[in-house]
Amino acid sequence: MATENIRRPVRGKVIADSRPPQVAGAHAITRRRAAKVVMVGNVAVGGMNPIVVQSMTDTDTADIQATVAQVKLLADAGSELVRVTVNNDAAARAVPEIRQRLDALGCRVPIVGDFHFIGHRLLRDHPGCAKTLDKFRINPGNVGRGPRHDDNFRAFIDVARDLGKPVRIGVNAGSLDPDLLISKMDANSRRATPLTGDEVEREALVESALASAEAAVALGLPENKIIVSCKVSRLSQMVEAYRELARRCDLPLHLGLTEAGMGSKGVVATAAALSVLLYDGIGDTIRSSLTPEPGGDRSREVRLCQEILQALDLRSFRPAVTSCPGCGRTTSSLFRELARDIQTHLDAKMPQWKAQYAGAETLKVAVMGCVVNGPGESRAAHLGISLPGSGEAPRAPVFVDGERVTFLEGATIATDFIAMVEEYVAKRWGAKVTA
Numbered sequence: 001m002a003t004e005n006i007r008r009p010v011r012g013k014v015i016a017d018s019r020p021p022q023v024a025g026a027h028a029i030t031r032r033r034a035a036k037v038v039m040v041g042n043v044a045v046g047g048m049n050p051i052v053v054q055s056m057t058d059t060d061t062a063d064i065q066a067t068v069a070q071v072k073l074l075a076d077a078g079s080e081l082v083r084v085t086v087n088n089d090a091a092a093r094a095v096p097e098i099r100q101r102l103d104a105l106g107c108r109v110p111i112v113g114d115f116h117f118i119g120h121r122l123l124r125d126h127p128g129c130a131k132t133l134d135k136f137r138i139n140p141g142n143v144g145r146g147p148r149h150d151d152n153f154r155a156f157i158d159v160a161r162d163l164g165k166p167v168r169i170g171v172n173a174g175s176l177d178p179d180l181l182i183s184k185m186d187a188n189s190r191r192a193t194p195l196t197g198d199e200v201e202r203e204a205l206v207e208s209a210l211a212s213a214e215a216a217v218a219l220g221l222p223e224n225k226i227i228v229s230c231k232v233s234r235l236s237q238m239v240e241a242y243r244e245l246a247r248r249c250d251l252p253l254h255l256g257l258t259e260a261g262m263g264s265k266g267v268v269a270t271a272a273a274l275s276v277l278l279y280d281g282i283g284d285t286i287r288s289s290l291t292p293e294p295g296g297d298r299s300r301e302v303r304l305c306q307e308i309l310q311a312l313d314l315r316s317f318r319p320a321v322t323s324c325p326g327c328g329r330t331t332s333s334l335f336r337e338l339a340r341d342i343q344t345h346l347d348a349k350m351p352q353w354k355a356q357y358a359g360a361e362t363l364k365v366a367v368m369g370c371v372v373n374g375p376g377e378s379r380a381a382h383l384g385i386s387l388p389g390s391g392e393a394p395r396a397p398v399f400v401d402g403e404r405v406t407f408l409e410g411a412t413i414a415t416d417f418i419a420m421v422e423e424y425v426a427k428r429w430g431a432k433v434t435a
Helices: 064-077 087-104 120-126 129-131 145-162 178-189 198-216 235-248 263-279 301-311 334-356 374-380 415-432
Strands: 012-017 032-033 036-041 043-046 050-054 079-084 110-115 135-138 165-173 228-229 320-323 364-368 383-386 396-400 403-409
Touching: 036 228, 043 396, 050 301, 050 320, 064 079, 064 301, 064 374, 079 087, 087 129, 087 403, 110 120, 120 129, 120 135, 129 145, 135 145, 135 228, 145 165, 145 198, 145 383, 165 198, 178 198, 178 374, 198 235, 228 235, 235 263, 320 334, 334 364, 334 383, 334 415, 364 403, 374 396, 396 415, 403 415
Parallel strands: 050 079, 079 110, 110 135, 135 165, 165 228, 320 364, 364 383
Antiparallel strands: 012 032, 036 043, 383 396, 396 403
């Protein structure tokens, strides 16, 4: 893609985060890469705005009923952007009706169109689809080769520019522009000290993303309409690609370890990859590309993203329960049962609290099994209880905002403590009722 005389996006910077401090004892990440702000519908991506959680449907988009149901499922789980496949005429025709049905359900989540191969034609032939979508995703490796590449890319960007739509330029290792990769490999073979294949591929990924962004700007798409991603399935390569992108541009970055896999492997790989970058202040929107179990819950990927952000103290989505793993001192299973029951209770109450008590999602509760770490962890939470371990007096001290306030004992410890949690939430956040 020709990029002569195109102004490069300015170099990325890291600046102090102006967010308020988190709850007592929490370690907040205080540095954040400075990125331009891109509006996707009513969701702000970049700058000092909260890192946005997004996900993608796996339905046939032409199946309007199934797609509407899954978009709402993901949005209800907390996905703040939802991407749908737009791969043929039937899918493009369905998009306006999907939006109308979601609006009728009160689901206002922005919808992103995922385009490959013929996106330029679909946007041209289906103006209703183009106008309805809140963002377009284009993969520069899938828009044709040679002269057709530039022509198709230009047609795609022209539509986005004319409609004022943001675009994610999403480069994937599995569909990298073959001409660019071959050129990079040839140049590498002539180096005195050649790079490894992974290093050359990483260079090509970054170059493809930046060159495409520069070309989009040259075609009239404003820089505040561009988001960039470089998604690969190998953790180290993905991390280094995003670090290079963060160094070389100030466009918002969408993070993802693509094709993360199934089960614990996918969860661990995704959490490791995203956390490394987020902890360094890199990333403005994230997705976890988990492979669901057959018939599994698609919204699991949303909850994983939320849990990663919450573990890093970047955002709060639901009250958190700190509990110990147990050891020989904790012969009773009571603390395990109480930790489970408290988390279940908090999850069940959160929909009500979200509407009634602004800030209740930041609640931290500690349920500990003995006196070794129990009092210390309890003091660090909003509410904490240290249950008696083996050989300890059958009384459980309760701490509120770091101060011991009472002891609980007997068969009603669980119900009494849950009642205290309810009272605390109403008292602390009851004055912050949302509209």
